[in-house]
Amino acid sequence: MKNAIRFFFLTVFILIFSLSSSITAQQQEPAPVKASQVKGNIYEVEGGRGANAGFFIGENEVLVIDAKMTEESAKHMIAEIKKLTSNPIKHVILTHSDGDHVNGLAGFPANVIIAAHHQTAKDMDNAFKDAKLRSYLPGFTFSKKMKIHFGDKIVKLFHFGPAHTSGDVVVYFPDEKVAFIGDLLFLGRDPLIHRHKNGNSFGLVKTLKSILKLGADTFIHGHGSIAGPSDLEGVIKSLEEKQTKIKALIKEGKSLEEIKNIFNIEDRPPRPGRSRRPGLVETIYLELTEKK
Ligand SMILES: [Zn+2]
Numbered sequence: 001m002k003n004a005i006r007f008f009f010l011t012v013f014i015l016i017f018s019l020s021s022s023i024t025a026q027q028q029e030p031a032p033v034k035a036s037q038v039k040g041n042i043y044e045v046e047g048g049r050g051a052n053a054g055f056f057i058g059e060n061e062v063l064v065i066d067a068k069m070t071e072e073s074a075k076h077m078i079a080e081i082k083k084l085t086s087n088p089i090k091h092v093i094l095t096h097s098d099g100d101h102v103n104g105l106a107g108f109p110a111n112v113i114i115a116a117h118h119q120t121a122k123d124m125d126n127a128f129k130d131a132k133l134r135s136y137l138p139g140f141t142f143s144k145k146m147k148i149h150f151g152d153k154i155v156k157l158f159h160f161g162p163a164h165t166s167g168d169v170v171v172y173f174p175d176e177k178v179a180f181i182g183d184l185l186f187l188g189r190d191p192l193i194h195r196h197k198n199g200n201s202f203g204l205v206k207t208l209k210s211i212l213k214l215g216a217d218t219f220i221h222g223h224g225s226i227a228g229p230s231d232l233e234g235v236i237k238s239l240e241e242k243q244t245k246i247k248a249l250i251k252e253g254k255s256l257e258e259i260k261n262i263f264n265i266e267d268r269p270p271r272p273g274r275s276r277r278p279g280l281v282e283t284i285y286l287e288l289t290e291k292k
Contacts, residue, residue: 095182
């Protein structure tokens with residue numbers, strides 16, 4: 001009898017354990033990679049591992065914007081492209097150097113031309129240790145702006161100064177008024193400024209204002225659904241308000257700790273194996289106090 005009870009509990013335990021582990025597996029499994037048409041021949045790629053990416057189907061070739069985070073997800077993206085066109089992928093343009101936008105490069109054809117801001121190329125050179133990934137370092141870099149012609153189609157690339165990182169690129173399609181802006185926009189959460197990559201919150205305001213001047217009406221970004229100009233305006237407004245308030249508090253002689261308390265900021269410990277990254281309020285404080 002005892003054995004029967006023991007067996008019963010063991011079975012229940014195994015059942016619960018396998019059920020919960022299958023739930024976690026499901027949670028960890030990302031949504032499948034999916035391409036959806038934005039306008040004309042411009043597509044956004046969502047799902048898989050890594051940030052949203054995109055592509056443009058030109059007359060003779062395909063231009064990809066960002067490369068997903070893993071070789072596998074990049075290959076799924078390429079499979080999505082192949083469903084729509086037999087044109088070869090010749091160029092990949094990177095919006096910046098974060099792993100969730102560039103580590104999938106290894107899944108691309110070896111002869112693809114990779115374009116990025118020169119600072120992004122430098123950051124990738126530091127980050128890429130794997131020999132295969134190193135063969136995908138950008139072969140083509142620029143500093144401020146560049147125009148690419150695909151037949152009669154023009155694509156404009158802009159760098160407006162340090163913002164999310166110091167190598168952010170905006171990929172603009174003037175005919176369609178569509179811009180890929182990488183991680184220059186986050187909706188529903190604070191903007192992300194990578195100080196370790198020389199990002200800058202005042203630079204982000206300047207960059208977002210410059211982006212608005214392009215006249216685009218559709219913005220594709222790394223971690224959310226497609227945005228419009230009012231979304232960018234909202235981020236500029238709240239960021240400027242925060243900067244003004246922090247400036248005033250510093251002038252009043254408040255310390256960083258006091259300012260963090262005023263904004264109800266609780267420091268979270270860094271993720272295992274990662275160095276501590278300051279949040280937005282601390283970043284603004286550091287930018288303002290470093291300038292003196
Ligand atoms: Zn990023």
